Amino acid sequence: GEDVEQSLFLSVREGDSSVINCTYTDSSSTYLYWYKQEPGAGLQLLTYIFSNMDMKQDQRLTVLLNKKDKHLSLRIADTQTGDSAIYFCAEGNSGGYQKVTFGTGTKLQVIP
Amino acid sequence: DTEVTQTPKHLVMGMTNKKSLKCEQHMGHRAMYWYKQKAKKPPELMFVYSYEKLSINESVPSRFSPECPNSSLLNLHLHALQPEDSALYLCASSQDREYEQYFGPGTRLTVT
Numbered sequence: 001g002e003d004v005e006q007s008l009f010l011s012v013r014e015g016d017s018s019v020i021n022c023t024y025t026d027s028s029s030t031y032l033y034w035y036k037q038e039p040g041a042g043l044q045l046l047t048y049i050f051s052n053m054d055m056k057q058d059q060r061l062t063v064l065l066n067k068k069d070k071h072l073s074l075r076i077a078d079t080q081t082g083d084s085a086i087y088f089c090a091e092g093n094s095g096g097y098q099k100v101t102f103g104t105g106t107k108l109q110v111i112p
Numbered sequence: 113d114t115e116v117t118q119t120p121k122h123l124v125m126g127m128t129n130k131k132s133l134k135c136e137q138h139m140g141h142r143a144m145y146w147y148k149q150k151a152k153k154p155p156e157l158m159f160v161y162s163y164e165k166l167s168i169n170e171s172v173p174s175r176f177s178p179e180c181p182n183s184s185l186l187n188l189h190l191h192a193l194q195p196e197d198s199a200l201y202l203c204a205s206s207q208d209r210e211y212e213q214y215f216g217p218g219t220r221l222t223v224t
Contacts, residue, residue: 033212042116042202042215043155088154099168100213102154 004091004103011109018079020106022072022089029091032065033100034074037086046074046087076108084110116216118203124222127193133219135186135203144186145213146178147202155202161186162208193223 003025012018024032030051035043049056049063049072056063062075072089089103116137125131135144143162147155160168161180175197177189186203200220204213 031212035215040218040220042118042217043204045212045214048212099157105152105154 004089004101006087006089006103006106008104009107009109011111012079013111014079014081016079018074018076018083018108018110020074020076020087020089020108022074022103024070024072024089024091024101024103026091026093026101027070028093031092032063032072033090033092034061034063035088035090035102037088037105039085043088079108079110081110081112084108116203116205116214118201118216118219120219121217122220122222124224125190125193126224127195129193130189130191132190133188133201133203133221135188135205135216136184137205137214137216138184139205139214140183140207141205141214142183142208143206143211144180145204145206146176146186146188147204147215149200149202149218151199159188190221193221195223198222 006022031048033048034046036046037043047058047061049065054065060077064073086105086107088105090100092100119134145160146158148158149155157170158172159178164180175192179187200218202218203216206213
């Protein structure tokens with residue numbers, strides 16, 4: 001079955017860049033997502049990348065995909081205290097039904 | 113309107129109670145989802161509705177009963193729950209089953 005792994009915790013100083021990593025096992029994944037979850041809240045879709053791309057940039061966010069190694073990363077430039085949250089990567093397959101499998105989540109702590 | 117709303121925000125119920133969770137979206141999305149999220153864990157898929165028909169039931173106990181009265185509304189009826197069912201229940205919707213999912217803020221359920 002699908003397995004999506006992330007490191008549990010990341011601490012960075014305000015203004016630095018954050019890099020959150022994710023590995024997945026399903027080579028048939030079509031879409032890879034990054035979601036943000038603040039305490040007590042739902043999930044906010046930040047960005048996504050198709051499996052035929054290797055990079056996507058969206059303002060302060062850069063997603064890198066290494067399909068050969070099944071490795072996905074999210075870089076947040078100029079990290080702010082408001083970026084403190086849990087970040088989930090997720091992978092999904094098309095082909096009739098988009099079943100999304102979420103990673104274990106990385107808690108990002110931004111130190112002022 | 114680009115959001116998914118859920119009511120109530122918090123719910124405390126006894127094991128003999130019957131209650132319902134409600135989810136609504138007005139984005140014209142045709143797929144809607146229920147997820148369960150325990151503390152410090154990723155969301156786990158429970159049900160998927162596509163074009164108002166139940167298309168996926170991830171082996172959820174019958175004490176959880178979903179209902180999709182129309183394309184904008186999704187309910188989750190709860191009966192005879194157990195304390196281990198206490199969790200954050202998240203609703204999501206997507207344009208169709210193959211597209212990215214947008215989440216509501218969740219209902220925090222406590223079963224006493």
